[in-house]
Amino acid sequence: MSITSFIPPKRILMGPGPSDISPQVLQAQSRPTVGHLDPLFIAMMDELKQLLKYAFQTENEFTIAISAPGSAGMEACFVNLVEPGDKVIVCRNGVFGERMRENVVRSGGEAIVVDDEWGKPVSLDKVEQALELNPDAKILAFVHAETSTGACSDARALGALAKQHNVLTIVDTVTSLGGVPLKVDEWQLDAVYSGSQKCLSCVPGLSPLTFSSNAIAKIQARTTPVQSWFLDQSLVLGYWSGEGKRSYHHTAPVNSLYALHEALLVLKNEGLESSWKRHQAMHNKLKQGLQKLGFEFVVDEEHRLPQLNAVYVPEGIDEAAVRAHLLTTYNLEVGAGLGALAGKAWRIGLMGYGAREENVALCLKALEESLL
Numbered sequence: 001m002s003i004t005s006f007i008p009p010k011r012i013l014m015g016p017g018p019s020d021i022s023p024q025v026l027q028a029q030s031r032p033t034v035g036h037l038d039p040l041f042i043a044m045m046d047e048l049k050q051l052l053k054y055a056f057q058t059e060n061e062f063t064i065a066i067s068a069p070g071s072a073g074m075e076a077c078f079v080n081l082v083e084p085g086d087k088v089i090v091c092r093n094g095v096f097g098e099r100m101r102e103n104v105v106r107s108g109g110e111a112i113v114v115d116d117e118w119g120k121p122v123s124l125d126k127v128e129q130a131l132e133l134n135p136d137a138k139i140l141a142f143v144h145a146e147t148s149t150g151a152c153s154d155a156r157a158l159g160a161l162a163k164q165h166n167v168l169t170i171v172d173t174v175t176s177l178g179g180v181p182l183k184v185d186e187w188q189l190d191a192v193y194s195g196s197q198k199c200l201s202c203v204p205g206l207s208p209l210t211f212s213s214n215a216i217a218k219i220q221a222r223t224t225p226v227q228s229w230f231l232d233q234s235l236v237l238g239y240w241s242g243e244g245k246r247s248y249h250h251t252a253p254v255n256s257l258y259a260l261h262e263a264l265l266v267l268k269n270e271g272l273e274s275s276w277k278r279h280q281a282m283h284n285k286l287k288q289g290l291q292k293l294g295f296e297f298v299v300d301e302e303h304r305l306p307q308l309n310a311v312y313v314p315e316g317i318d319e320a321a322v323r324a325h326l327l328t329t330y331n332l333e334v335g336a337g338l339g340a341l342a343g344k345a346w347r348i349g350l351m352g353y354g355a356r357e358e359n360v361a362l363c364l365k366a367l368e369e370s371l372l
């Protein structure tokens, strides 16, 4: 057996994540490792918090990155906020809404599910009805950008409904952060998690997270300890904001956090508004090309995410063979359909650094040639 260093090819990642990472961010990650309690590293973490607050558009003091992927951010929200017996209204219009429901149940909560068709946004009417029928509900949980379908739900309106009914919100913004407008404070969202590897174009394995003061108050009022030691945010708090007396909780993924710092700096330098506009402009280009090729979108234009383009696979096409061809011939990765859309759709991502002209052009050319 002769094992040598792994040298990956240079793929163009246009699936549902991970997304393309810029050389600048990859370089940041390869800088020398320092101790995770080194004063210089702690100063970097403070800047990271500032940058995360900007990305989330929040002043929440508790704004950090969990040392694990988006799924851990999801789990952190549920295990901290849901106490056994709590009623949680969960919106399910794709794969990630169903994962939220599972998290409610595993946290000992009672899930009240509001179902919407795959490809549709969460229905405000149904949520309002569920809130009225369940005045004892404590939390409303929903996915802002459903990556399994490419549908964007109205997080602002859902946040407002939740406040009217005096419930907290848990919001999945893994695919929305950086790609479409998201304003945590203005929209009054409470527990919001994201991921590093979608529109932030950072290395996978980190989950930005922010808690409002109301979310913190619910955690502090718990009568039972959080069953997960690693994700118990009351313990992590001392590490991220120990104000000079930072103590050990776990070893931070030092180099990955360098990459996140750099990726957020790139976002800040571009400006959030410009980033949102760029995603929309690239989507418009891709959409025009795809429509010329005869593709139909899964989601109606008005609720479509620019960064996740789900299109139906044309009749009579072996979708897996085409994706394999794209990968081997063009080094291009596009996503397969997930769940109800498995085998029926492709998911073309335009996320972060990947949302640029040359990627759109390559994708259209590769699809055209492959389908001939």
Ligand SMILES: *Cc1c(COP(=O)(O)O)cnc(C)c1O
Residues within 6 Å of the ligand: 017, 069, 070, 071, 072, 074, 096, 143, 145, 146, 147, 148, 172, 173, 174, 175, 195, 196, 197, 204, 205
């Ligand atoms: C990708 C994704 C997740 C999970 O993130 P991981 O980093 O893969 O764990 C959760 N929710 C949504 C909407 C996602 O797109």
